[in-house]
Amino acid sequence: MSVVFALATPPAKSAICVFRVSGDGCHSALSKVFSGDVFPPNRFSVETLRYKNKIIDRVGLVVFGAPKSYTGEDSFEIYAHGSLAVMSNIVDVFKELGFEEAPGGEFTKRAFLNDKITLVEAEAVSDLVDSTDDRGVVLSNKTLFGELSSKVVSFGEEIDSLRVGVEAEIDFSDEDNDYFDSSLMLELSSLIERFGLFVGACISKRVGDEKNNIVLVGPVNSGKSSVFNRLLGFERAIVSSLPGTTRDMIGSELFYKSNSFSIFDTAGVRETSDVVEKQGIDISMSEVKNADLVLGVFEKNIPDEIDYFKNMCDEKSFVSVLNKSDLNKKEGVFDCFVSAKTGEGFSELKSIIENRFNSGVKDDGYDFLIKERHENLFYSVLEDLEKAKANLSKKESLELVAEDLKNARSFLDEVVGKKFSDSLLGDIFSSFCIGK
Amino acid sequence: MYKFDVVVVGGGHAGVEAAHAVYRLGLSCALVTLNKKNIGQMSCNPAIGGLGKSHIVREIGAMGGIMPIATDMSGIQYRTLNTRKGDAVQALRVQCDRDLYKKAIQKTIKETDIKIFDEEVVDLIVDKNQVHGVVTSKQQLKAKKTILTTGTFLNGKMYTGNEINKGGRLGDTSAIPLSKRLYDLKLPMGRLKTGTPARIKLSSIDVSEMEIQPGEKPTPWMSLYNRPKKHQRQTPCYITRTNKKTHKIIEENIHLSAMFSGNISGIGPRYCPSIEDKVSRFRDKDSHQIFIEPEGVNKDLVYPNGISTSLPKKAQEEFIYSIKGLKNSVIEEYGYAVEYDFIDPRSLNINLENKKLKNFYQAGQINGTTGYEEAAAQGLIAGINAAAKILNQKEFVLKRSEAYIGVLVDDLTTHGITEPYRMFTSRAEHRLMLSQNNAEQRLLRKAFKRGLVSEQRYNEFIKNEQKYKNFLTETLSKKKINSFINNKNINIKLDEKKSVLDLLRRTDANKEKVFKTNPSNKHLYQRAITEHKYQGYIKKQLREIKKTEKQENKKIPNNIDYNTIAGLSNEVKEKLKKTQPTTIGSASRMEGVTPAAINLILIQIKKREAFKQNA
Known part of the structure; x- marks a missing residue:
């Protein structure tokens, strides 16, 4: 099968990130990025990853030969430093090598098809391959994705309606209808402009340079780590109902609506004799000094407690959150009520955070975080729409314009769903009087 | 014990291509038809080709089929459509002399050893889901394979106003006992309808009031090989239009139309609406185009293309008289709607053999298509595949990227139909690869390997290809x-x-x-x-x-249980259960089936294979 790659660890700042690559012929690419020609399998080695004379990182490399690999194909894994810059550089290199970003569940699917995992394990695969977002994109907020896809769906429909006219002119040119006029060019240009804006807005600041630091504070066992995990969308901090579980600062990146935030979980504040935990508290106090926004997480409505934390952060932007809203009454002067357990209130919390950072910034209405795979699809759509426009303005034959539009539309299949040729014909028949 | 290798039921465009393919492959064939004088009859408009269709005709020709030559032996007006667009979407349309076309087909069949039976097929010989030939009104005809190409004749009914006549075509009876038998066999049957306009005497028409539409000069050919020495005498077509008065008459009578009376349950084609339909659906259009197509060079009859109708005779007269140039029309035959049985083509494998009834093939309008070309193409494929089974050869399947015929067969067997199916170029996602002019480059080698075309033709083709290569x-x-x-x-x-x-x-x-x-x-x-x-x-x-090639041809076992596949949505499960796609490729083209769903199916197949190995 073709060579695919994936980041096996979450796309967040961490000590190490792991890339997995699998597919026929992927080994021959090794000599293009590492020095040497021979890469014996099943041995860990430290290598310098470079591409076109640019050093990217010192990484760990393990090569697996078919069938002795997870997928049963030739494959290799790279252990690189976990900075976002390194990650995105490696992704770029892989793409230039012609590797494709693996859709969700691809590795497990291949493992199964090559008899590498058992039937029972395979059952678990079905959940994987059917989920749209299993590979750790930080926000797997369904409504967010739904919003994005409804936008894309409407672009898809616009392409479809252009295709109706063009395809009708090809298949029914001997009928006495005017399927389109000069407005086709105008509509196409307008679509390109709006779609371009949309894509641009989607990906700008996707891996932003500016750090928007958020620190979580609050009394012990108010559920800060659970809130932290909920915000990130995956398990990062250890959570237990015992007070004082979080002792070190835990930081991670949160992406939301084209913004990136560094978010830090801290130990709770209480009178403590535990020396280790005391250190944790000291760290969190100093971290508050570097914060741009402080998120106070509470489990009870005690005004004094809230004031204590509010005062602690001086003039920093402070957002007070009452957690455990599934157990508590929604009372008090909190900015927001959430339940880390059920997920209730988190969309609101995220937009409050976002508004604090973006107050005064114009909302262009297209703030979506997209996966790199989607980004590529969208670029391909744009490219083909541009091609259609060029062919149209050069007065090239219409079947080429039709082909460009068809290709553009097919990239949206994954998000929008396929358009079967028969439904396109249906649109033609309902729009025009066809038939002798 | 078998009298024939193959028995073909029906002598229309599907039937004759099927029989002739069997003959070319060296097997014995019987052709049973209700009336042998009507073998090769064009029962609708007298034209072959057009967009998406000339492509099919040329493909048939590239595999040694007989349709293109019969077209050239009877062609009286040739026109290339879409000349302002590129090669891939240009198409030749040929107006034919109805009688000459039939004669050409009958002559071609006569030159073979195909045995013709002028009898009605009343039953199939079925034993444990295996078909062993047919029973006619006179005898049993046992054959290893049976191909059913009965067109609109299965339980056919014709409607003109409130008049209902049994038959699949004016002047012919319909096949009722056979239809009953198919229902008894519990094949998934449905009803479709189509329509036809009145036929008018050319001598009664004032063509001087109409726009003349001459044929193309120099006159092209449909066939790429074995062309006749010269064309028939060419004649022009004429164009006239309906007007406000016509529409008013139609609107006043529309409640009398068979199609609006509720008598007809069958679904008609959206791209071939009756004039009643056009007038009522597109009210803002106060005029529709009518092509006056001659029925033949020496025939005093025209086919007014664009006004198919099932209005009562009187209303037909009235609205026809209101049209420019048709004021004094003498109507020879009135228009009618015809309703007929079809069998859901999803009950067929990709080789057009029935999934349930072994040795039983279906081709043509019985599978829910319209058009001579679509029918002929299926006849050809069914004929080749029936023969292939007997000769122990691999099934003959054309890819979607290889031929319009591949698109046709895959569409039918995968998606089924919601209305009479006709080909359009937009159905072919690889349209740019499938020009009417490169049919031989796409198919001739394959056809030669199977023995469908002669060695002489193949050698000439290779020589020409070499010439082109050298030129480059x-x-x-x-x-x-x-x-x-x-x-x-x-x-x-x-x-x-x-x-x-x-x-x-x-x-x-x-x-x-x-x-x-x-x-x-x-x-x-x-x-x-x-x-x-x-x-x-x-x-x-x-x-x-x-x-996707490797995945494309992966077979889906026919007893796969979609209910047990976790992760498939109920909607997709229902669709898959209904259609039973035979390959992963065809499943992936079903609407609503996502790549993720395809993965799940692949996994299920794999699981079964593993289970079998362990058992």
């Missing part, structure tokens, strides 16, 4: 030039000399002016221009095809 490598790549004329008619100087072939790849060059042709290489150069124009797109498509 010798003439075009060796001729160097240092300037060219661009699309804006400006002479562009090149820094270094380039070959003509290089310039063909440039989008800005005016290709016609790059190379001076002579009569002997003009067609070669035109082909080179076309191939280079599409090259980039086709390369891209080929890459896509290659990517």
Whole structure:
């Protein structure tokens, strides 16, 4: 099968990130990025990853030969430093090598098809391959994705309606209808402009340079780590109902609506004799000094407690959150009520955070975080729409314009769903009087 | 014990192609028809070809089929459509002399050893889901394979106003006992309808009031091989239009139309609406075009294409008289709607053999298609596949990227139909690869391997291909030039000399002016221009095809249980259960089936294989 790659660890700042690559012929690419020609399998080695004379990182490399690999194909894994810059550089290199970003569940699917995992394990695969977002994109907020896809769906429909006219002119040119006029060019240009804006807005600041630091504070066992995990969308901090579980600062990146935030979980504040935990508290106090926004997480409505934390952060932007809203009454002067357990209130919390950072910034209405795979699809759509426009303005034959539009539309299949040729014909028949 | 290798039921366009294919493959064949004088009859409009359809005709020809030659033996007006667009979507449409076409087909069949039976098939010989031939009104005809091509004759009913007549075509009876038998066999049957206009005496029409539409000059050919020595005498068509008065008459009578009375349950084609339909659905259009198509060179009859109807006779007269040039029309036959049985084509394998009834093939309108070309194509495929089974050969399947016929068969067996199915170029996602002019390049080698075309034809083809190849490598790549004329008619100087072939790849060059042709290489150069124009797109498509090829042909076992596949949505499960796609490729083309769902199916197949190995 073709060579695919994936980041096996979450796309967040961490000590190490792991890339997995699998597919026929992927080994021959090794000599293009590492020095040497021979890469014996099943041995860990430290290598310098470079591409076109640019050093990217010192990484760990393990090569697996078919069938002795997870997928049963030739494959290799790279252990690189976990900075976002390194990650995105490696992704770029892989793409230039012609590797494709693996859709969700691809590795497990291949493992199964090559008899590498058992039937029972395979059952678990079905959940994987059917989920749209299993590979750790930080926000797997369904409504967010739904919003994005409804936008894309409407672009898809616009392409479809252009295709109706063009395809009708090809298949029914001997009928006495005017399927389109000069407005086709105008509509196409307008679509390109709006779609371009949309894509641009989607990906700008996707891996932003500016750090928007958020620190979580609050009394012990108010559920800060659970809130932290909920915000990130995956398990990062250890959570237990015992007070004082979080002792070190835990930081991670949160992406939301084209913004990136560094978010830090801290130990709770209480009178403590535990020396280790005391250190944790000291760290969190100093971290508050570097914060741009402080998120106070509470489990009870005690005004004094809230004031204590509010005062602690001086003039920093402070957002007070009452957690455990599934157990508590929604009372008090909190900015927001959430339940880390059920997920209730988190969309609101995220937009409050976002508004604090973006107050005064114009909302262009297209703030979506997209996966790199989607980004590529969208670029391909744009490219083909541009091609259609060029062919149209050069007065090239219409079947080429039709082909460009068809290709553009097919990239949206994954998000929008396929358009079967028969439904396109249906649109033609309902729009025009066809038939002798 | 078997009298024939193959028995074909029906002598229409599907039937004759099926029988002739069996004959070409050296097997014995019986053709049973209700009336042998009507073998090869064009029962609707007297034309072959058109958009998406001439492609099919040429493909049939490239595999040795008989439709294109019969077309040329009877063609009385030729026109290429879409001339302002590129080669891939251009199509030839030929107006035929109805009688000459039939005669040409019957002559071709007579030259073979196909045995014709002028009898009605009343039953099938069925034993444990295996079909062993047919029972006619006179005898049993046992055969290893049976091909059913009964067109609109299964339980056919014709409607004119409130008049109902049994029959599949005016003047012919319909096959009722056979239809009953198919219902008894619990095949998934449905009803469809189509319509036809009145036929008018040419001598009663005033063509001077109409726009004349002459044929193309010089007159082209439909067939690429074995053409007749010369064309029939060519005649023009005429164009007239309905008007406000016509529409008023139709509206006043519309409640009397069979199609609006509720008598007809069958679904009609949206692209071939009756005039009642057009008037009521597109109210803002106060005029519709009518093509006056001659029925033959020496025949005093025309087919007014565009006004098919099931209005009562009186209303038909009235609205026809209101049309320019038709005021004094003498109507020979009245228009009618015909309703008939079809069998859901999803009950067929990709080789057109019934999934449930072994040795039983179906082709043509019985599978829910319309059009002579679509029918003939299926006949050909069914004939080849029936023979292939007997000869122990692999099934004969054309890919969607290889032929319109591949698209047709895959669409039918995968998606089924919601209305009478006809071909359009937009159905073919690899349209740019499938020109009516490259049918031989796509199919002839394959056909020769199966024995469908003669060695002589194959050798001539290979010789011509070599000639073209030499033209590219010798003439075009060796001729160097240092300037060219661009699309804006400006002479562009090149820094270094380039070959003509290089310039063909440039989008800005005016290709016609790059190379001076002579009569002997003009067609070669035109082909080179076309191939280079599409090259980039086709390369891209080929890459896509290659990517999914392995998966594409993976068979889905017919007893797969979609209910047990976790993760499939109920909607997708229902669709898959209903359709029972035979390959992963066809499943992936079903609407609503996502790549993720395909993965789940692949996994299920794999699981079953593993289970079998362990058992």
